[in-house]
Amino acid sequence: xATATYTGTEKPNYLNWKTSVASWLLTYDHKRIAILYLxxxxxxxxxxxxxxxxxxxxLATPQGDLLTSDVYNKMxxxxxxxMIFLFLIPSIPAVFGNFLLPLMIGARDVAFPRLNLLSxxxxxxxxLLVLIALFRGGIDTGWTFYTPYSSSxxxxxxxxxxxxxxxxxxxxxFTGINFLVTIHKMRAPGMTWFRLPLFVWAMYATSxxxxxxxxxxxxxxxxxxxxxxxxxGIFDPNLGGDPILYQHLFWFYSHPAVYIxxxxxxxxxxxxxxxxxxxRVFGYHFVAFSSLAxxxxxxxxxxxxxxxxxQSMYAGIVFSFLTWIVAIPSAIKIFNWxxxxxxxxxxxxxxxxxxxxxxxxxxxxxxxxxHLAAMATNVHLTDTYFVVAHFHxxxxxxxxxxxxxxxxxxxxxxxxxxxxxxxxxxxxxxVFVGFNLTFFPQFLLGxxxxxxxxxxxxEEWAVLNVLSxxxxxxxxxxxxxxxxxxxxxxxxxxxxxxxxxxxARGLEWELVDPVPxxxxxxxxxxxxxxxxxxxxxxxxxxxxxxxxxxxxxxxDG
Amino acid sequence: xxxxxxxxxxxxxxxVGISLLYWTIxxxxxxxxxxxxxxxxxxxxxxxxxxNAVDRSxxxxxxxxxxxAWTLVPLVLALIMFGWAAKLYADIYAPREGYYxxxxxxxxxxxxxxxxxxxRENNVxxxxxxxxxxxxxxSQDVIHAFSIPAFRVKRDxxxxxxxxxxxxxxxxxxxxxxxxxxxxxxxSEMIGKVVVLPEKEFQAWLEKGGQGLATxxxxxxxxxxxxxxxxxxxxxxxxxxxxxxxxACHMNPNSAVKVPDITKTWGSDxxxxxxxxxxxxxxxxxxxxxxxxxxxxxxxxxxxxxxxxQVSEEQLVQLIxxxxxxxxxxxxxx
Numbered sequence: 001x002a003t004a005t006y007t008g009t010e011k012p013n014y015l016n017w018k019t020s021v022a023s024w025l026l027t028y029d030h031k032r033i034a035i036l037y038l039x040x041x042x043x044x045x046x047x048x049x050x051x052x053x054x055x056x057x058x059l060a061t062p063q064g065d066l067l068t069s070d071v072y073n074k075m076x077x078x079x080x081x082x083m084i085f086l087f088l089i090p091s092i093p094a095v096f097g098n099f100l101l102p103l104m105i106g107a108r109d110v111a112f113p114r115l116n117l118l119s120x121x122x123x124x125x126x127x128l129l130v131l132i133a134l135f136r137g138g139i140d141t142g143w144t145f146y147t148p149y150s151s152s153x154x155x156x157x158x159x160x161x162x163x164x165x166x167x168x169x170x171x172x173x174f175t176g177i178n179f180l181v182t183i184h185k186m187r188a189p190g191m192t193w194f195r196l197p198l199f200v201w202a203m204y205a206t207s208x209x210x211x212x213x214x215x216x217x218x219x220x221x222x223x224x225x226x227x228x229x230x231x232x233g234i235f236d237p238n239l240g241g242d243p244i245l246y247q248h249l250f251w252f253y254s255h256p257a258v259y260i261x262x263x264x265x266x267x268x269x270x271x272x273x274x275x276x277x278x279x280r281v282f283g284y285h286f287v288a289f290s291s292l293a294x295x296x297x298x299x300x301x302x303x304x305x306x307x308x309x310x311q312s313m314y315a316g317i318v319f320s321f322l323t324w325i326v327a328i329p330s331a332i333k334i335f336n337w338x339x340x341x342x343x344x345x346x347x348x349x350x351x352x353x354x355x356x357x358x359x360x361x362x363x364x365x366x367x368x369x370x371h372l373a374a375m376a377t378n379v380h381l382t383d384t385y386f387v388v389a390h391f392h393x394x395x396x397x398x399x400x401x402x403x404x405x406x407x408x409x410x411x412x413x414x415x416x417x418x419x420x421x422x423x424x425x426x427x428x429x430x431v432f433v434g435f436n437l438t439f440f441p442q443f444l445l446g447x448x449x450x451x452x453x454x455x456x457x458x459e460e461w462a463v464l465n466v467l468s469x470x471x472x473x474x475x476x477x478x479x480x481x482x483x484x485x486x487x488x489x490x491x492x493x494x495x496x497x498x499x500x501x502x503x504a505r506g507l508e509w510e511l512v513d514p515v516p517x518x519x520x521x522x523x524x525x526x527x528x529x530x531x532x533x534x535x536x537x538x539x540x541x542x543x544x545x546x547x548x549x550x551x552x553x554x555x556d557g
Numbered sequence: 558x559x560x561x562x563x564x565x566x567x568x569x570x571x572x573v574g575i576s577l578l579y580w581t582i583x584x585x586x587x588x589x590x591x592x593x594x595x596x597x598x599x600x601x602x603x604x605x606x607x608x609n610a611v612d613r614s615x616x617x618x619x620x621x622x623x624x625x626a627w628t629l630v631p632l633v634l635a636l637i638m639f640g641w642a643a644k645l646y647a648d649i650y651a652p653r654e655g656y657y658x659x660x661x662x663x664x665x666x667x668x669x670x671x672x673x674x675x676x677r678e679n680n681v682x683x684x685x686x687x688x689x690x691x692x693x694x695x696s697q698d699v700i701h702a703f704s705i706p707a708f709r710v711k712r713d714x715x716x717x718x719x720x721x722x723x724x725x726x727x728x729x730x731x732x733x734x735x736x737x738x739x740x741x742x743x744x745s746e747m748i749g750k751v752v753v754l755p756e757k758e759f760q761a762w763l764e765k766g767g768q769g770l771a772t773x774x775x776x777x778x779x780x781x782x783x784x785x786x787x788x789x790x791x792x793x794x795x796x797x798x799x800x801x802x803x804x805a806c807h808m809n810p811n812s813a814v815k816v817p818d819i820t821k822t823w824g825s826d827x828x829x830x831x832x833x834x835x836x837x838x839x840x841x842x843x844x845x846x847x848x849x850x851x852x853x854x855x856x857x858x859x860x861x862x863x864x865x866x867q868v869s870e871e872q873l874v875q876l877i878x879x880x881x882x883x884x885x886x887x888x889x890x891x
Binding site: 449 | 575596597605616619632636638716718735737
């Protein structure tokens with residue numbers, strides 16, 4: 001990585017104390033595993049983005065002229081499968097959760113370091129199978145794998161891709177279990193539940209979903225593969241199965257999965273807004289419990305994906321009711337974040353720009369979710385570009401803005417180098433503008449009825465689609481910039497010599513070396529203050545106790 | 558190129574209410590969104606680090622009253638919107654009376670529509686203005702979705718089950734008919750048009766056997782010729798009934814086999830062997846033809862062979878119409 005090999009004259013850090021390839025591939029260090037994940041998912045992000053570029057190019061004209069229908073269908077499937085399963089779901093938990101959780105709670109590592117490494121291998125094995133399936137002709141089921149299309153009609157390596165997603169699912173489960181146990185059992189002395197940074201609360205809620213939800217989708221997808229291979233009737237009505245059952249099982253996970261993507265980003269936003277406003281997060285308890293409320297209620301709303309399928313109307317009414325309710329905790333977070341900025345000292349650095357951008361895009365994504373929570377408008381809008389726009393505002397505008405905020409905020413801690421601030425700001429603004437230009441027109445297209453997953457479309461929708469495609473080129477450039485300048489900064493960025501370049505609160509800034517020690521803390525720290533105690537700059541959040549003096553020849557203690 | 562509307566036409570009674578709901582939620586979203594967007598910008602600028610001219614005293618970091626305010630106000634608004642939307646939803650999906658019924662069969666990659674008088678249309682659905690329409694929708698292969706944006710309605714076409722939806726076209730004209738559930742290679746070509754005619758013209762069109770009016774292929778794509786013989790859907794069903802040999806046992810007073818009286822099936826409550834009571838509706842008749850053993854009429858034996866794979870969805874629709882017509886004539890009409 002960035003810093004020079006350890007020569008024995010400087011204090012070693014987690015990056016340079018061992019440098020062999022094996023020391024990386026067999027590491028149990030949560031920070032190195034985070035870097036392994038970071039490198040892998042960045043590659044997948046670029047691949048998924050490439051597929052998106054083909055989609056937008058095809059849609060620049062109403063006729064299906066650039067790609068054939070089949071190739072187009074494979075492109076949006078590739079885009080969805082890679083972005084959801086290989087990028088968004090692992091993104092913040094596996095990279096920043098892994099890197100930060102032990103540092104934030106004052107632990108040496110996660111509870112099960114070997115399981116943590118195993119999780120990365122499962123993830124990579126799953127990703128490899130998915131990529132093999134994609135390169136051996138691709139699959140055209142859409143990322144949702146709806147039956148009976150996926151089980152009885154689609155050609156290609158559907159089963160292989162499903163086994164890949166199944167394996168990647170286990171990576172997610174392992175990470176979730178690890179974090180739950182770590183948060184319960186490994187908090188440093190004095191790190192009470194209500195002194196935890198809100199990022200840790202968000203990771204806790206996320207882990208609950210990962211552990212409870214992922215097994216369901218894993219088994220469900222495996223059943224699709226079973227039906228496909230052995231023709232055992234589970235979902236295909238011609239074999240005696242029920243296709244709607246598949247949708248219930250699939251969305252039981254895949255709706256909460258949206259919260260796996262957005263909750264960690266919300267945790268990041270709490271950290272960043274507080275650090276760059278120099279103020280304690282307003283309404284700490286409300287923000288913390290709203291994460292749990294989202295995780296729990298989020299498990300009971302899956303049927304809102306199925307209002308037009310023919311599920312019982314009364315079931316639909318309950319699902320709609322709960323969907324309106326689950327919007328409330330998100331609103332609580334937004335208002336508390338606004339109050340956090342109020343009377344703060346706001347620094348407009350790059351991470352803050354991404355955090356503010358998150359607020360803007362997530363609010364639009366969340367509020368357009370109301371049109372979809374409402375049953376009657378849902379019927380009109382479901383499976384149109386309105387839905388595409390809505391979930392991109394939440395999952396890209398929300399989750400990826402949070403991811404980029406985190407990447408810039410903790411970059412000096414992870415690499416020991418600072419990213420170039422000017423380029424950072426430019427990229428943040430390009431992403432914000434490009435994103436809105438790409439996805440806002442899609443709300444209008446959706447209300448007019450343009451269906452999603454269409455290879456060709458009616459003439460009157462052309463102008464808005466051209467706008468969207470133009471916006472996507474700005475957005476693509478905005479995403480490429482950080483890839484370039486962050487890589488550049490590994491070698492040429494300003495070396496960070498201080499522990500806390502942002503003047504932020506939190507153990508990872510106050511008590512950990514500029515680039516963390518392989519073992520994080522010399523001794524387990526003792527926490528004495530609540531999180532975000534910006535009101536008392538003279539009081540550190542905690543301290544690392546001095547070693548007990550050894551009395552030679554005397555009795556210990 | 559320069560024809561780009563920003564809203565779809567509104568051509569059904571139900572669509573008017575759904576549009577109003579849409580714009581009301583949009584209005585609320587604009588209000589709340591503006592509060593947050595402009596609020597965040599205002600606060601972030603006003604409290605920027607180098608601005609020492611602002612008052613930062615009493616910067617509390619929690620307050621139960623404001624928490625309650627920004628929890629309860631959105632909650633109340635949410636519950637109102639929820640109720641309103643559920644009511645409009647019931648209008649298009651819950652059973653209603655006094656409708657004109659069409660059957661819609663989706664298959665890769667076309668829409669097949671059948672009128673009660675026997676007229677058939679492919680990728681075109683011709684409807685009368687000002688009358689409540691019930692569309693009974695099913696798929697022959699994968700899941701499709703039958704979407705008419707101008708009416709603000711859609712319903713999934715699911716293999717193996719009849720889904721119904723209700724709407725009242727109001728404005729004569731031509732509108733998009735789209736498949737909105739991804740269904741394979743030519744998903745984006747599974748399109749057509751809905752033609753709404755004034756009631757009189759529609760009746761004339763029906764009487765001419767669906768010829769003449771709705772045959773032109775327009776810019777909306779699709780547009781296969783309407784067709785159909787002189788038989789109504791129920792009469793076609795009677796022919797199918799005989800062709801499949803159903804009449805050897807059913808509707809045969811000299812039958813050696815004891816069979817349930819299918820003239821009483823439609824709309825009645827049917828007692829089953831296991832004590833359950835089911836409604837004699839499309840779903841029951843369909844299942845009893847394809848898989849007769851699934852629900853055995855109390856007092857009868859499972860003697861009928863299953864017709865799974867031997868009857869097409871079109872024939873099933875005809876048979877249902879026939880059985881329905883038997884009940885209608887025996888009870889003196891609907």
